[in-house]
Amino acid sequence: MDQQPMTAHTAARGEPDAGTPTLDAHLVVDRAGFRLDVALHIGAGEVVALLGPNGAGKTTALRTLAGLIPLSAGHLTLAGQDLDRPETRHWTPTERRPIGVVFQDYLLFPHLNALDNVAFGPRRHGLDRRHARQVAGEWLDRMNLTGQSRHKPRHLSGGQAQRVALARALAVNPALLLLDEPLAALDARTRLDTRAELQRHLAAHPGATLLVTHDPLDALVLADRLVIIEDGQIVQEGSAATITAQPRTDYVARLVGLNLHRGQADGHSVRLGADFSLTTADRHDGEVFVAFPPSAVALYPHRPDGSPRNVWPTTITGIQRHGDNLRIQLAGPIDVAADITPAAAAHLHLAPGQPLWASVKATETRVYPAPISGRQR
Known part of the structure; x- marks a missing residue:
């Protein structure tokens, strides 16, 4: 041709x-x-x-x-x-x-x-x-x-x-x-x-x-x-x-399905606010990002026994279906999303405005340096 x-x-x-x-x-x-x-x-x-x-x-x-x-x-x-x-x-x-x-x-x-x-x-x-x-x-x-x-x-x-x-x-x-x-x-x-x-x-x-x-x-x-x-x-x-x-903005974190927070690291502790810190498995110093998946966030109706290090009071602000699970939006010292099964949701009797306790294991977190200059979260 x-x-x-x-x-x-x-x-x-x-x-x-x-x-x-x-x-x-x-x-x-x-x-x-x-x-x-x-x-x-x-x-x-x-x-x-x-x-x-x-x-x-x-x-x-x-x-x-x-x-x-x-x-x-x-x-x-x-x-x-x-x-x-x-x-x-x-x-x-x-x-x-x-x-x-x-x-x-x-x-x-x-x-x-x-x-x-x-x-x-x-x-x-x-x-x-x-x-x-x-x-x-x-x-x-x-x-x-x-x-x-x-x-x-x-x-x-x-x-x-x-x-x-x-x-x-x-x-x-x-x-x-x-x-x-x-x-x-x-x-x-x-x-x-x-x-x-x-x-x-x-x-x-x-x-x-x-x-x-x-x-x-x-x-x-x-x-x-x-x-x-x-x-x-x-x-x-x-x-x-x-x-x-390693997402670096809220939008990118949501895009890839992670909770993302920026804070100041001192060894295995990352301060995310005036009165709130997360314990992490990774050791860092200085400005860092902390990321963890919604599936790593556990929810409890009362403060869990044993007092795990990363536990905080929170309030439900939204509930959406996410695949076979439910994605729970939570407000508190830090805003996070948690993924739980419908059976777990029924057991907790979840509803917007309901107070809960949230926790995440240090081993479930990922920590990496944040840029000193450029776009800030």
Whole structure:
């Protein structure tokens, strides 16, 4: 099959030097009282997940990379080519960027069938109708959607529409693939199957991939590296193992399911407030984080016998189902979450406002140094 126009397009965008990331960006955007200031570097074949709470700047970052928002400062270099560099007034419009985007709602063209939706990108990049449809047909075959090629979006299931959108983004051989909450619109069962399918396709994609998501499971399963942003700045980045082992903000701790507190360590004791300390198994001195899972917090209707070292009075502020257990939100000298079984909850007759005693074993805590400067909890 003759794909010379696509090959010419790919070559024209250039390739980064050996060792240079496919995406090299310092995104600085000033908008109505909000400033995004984030450095992103993604290598060829690497999948990076961008996570953060609502309003953190994830969407602004994605729209800036796509060319929908110009940089205020910084730079955006992709595959060795500057796409946006304000200091030299260089800016490449959206349609000329070697970028594929899968939006949360897919945004398939309703008047086109699946084949022509996928063929749209190759047509825009120089292929004639026949060759563009050949490329689209091959991508639909890879997505196991050959039988749906003539179906319009309204006749596709959510999972099928997601795969058509992914095929459309990949059909232009993008240097950078942007995924904006790609699984958010799917039901739980379809999400499970589609996540596995997406993982397979991302593993085969030779370019860089940025996944923007709220879902920690999507990030942990699909990404090689996580970048966490809050208030327009990076607060933590690294492998999933690194971040889950040592979260550094409340948001990251909730993301990975840990209680997190910052305090002053003196040997095996960490002071978390004026009148409250935790005994820990690890010995440290100075500013530290103390982390422990909700499953490590034990609850009692009365002060437990034997007076374990880490015990304190607390009050229930909320009760939610969490998988097969209940997650109990507790206020006291420190605010924590505890996971207990429904049977234990029934035995304790739990209700919001109820006073309890909480404890955590020293051996269940994890202590690690907190940065002296930077974002404080």
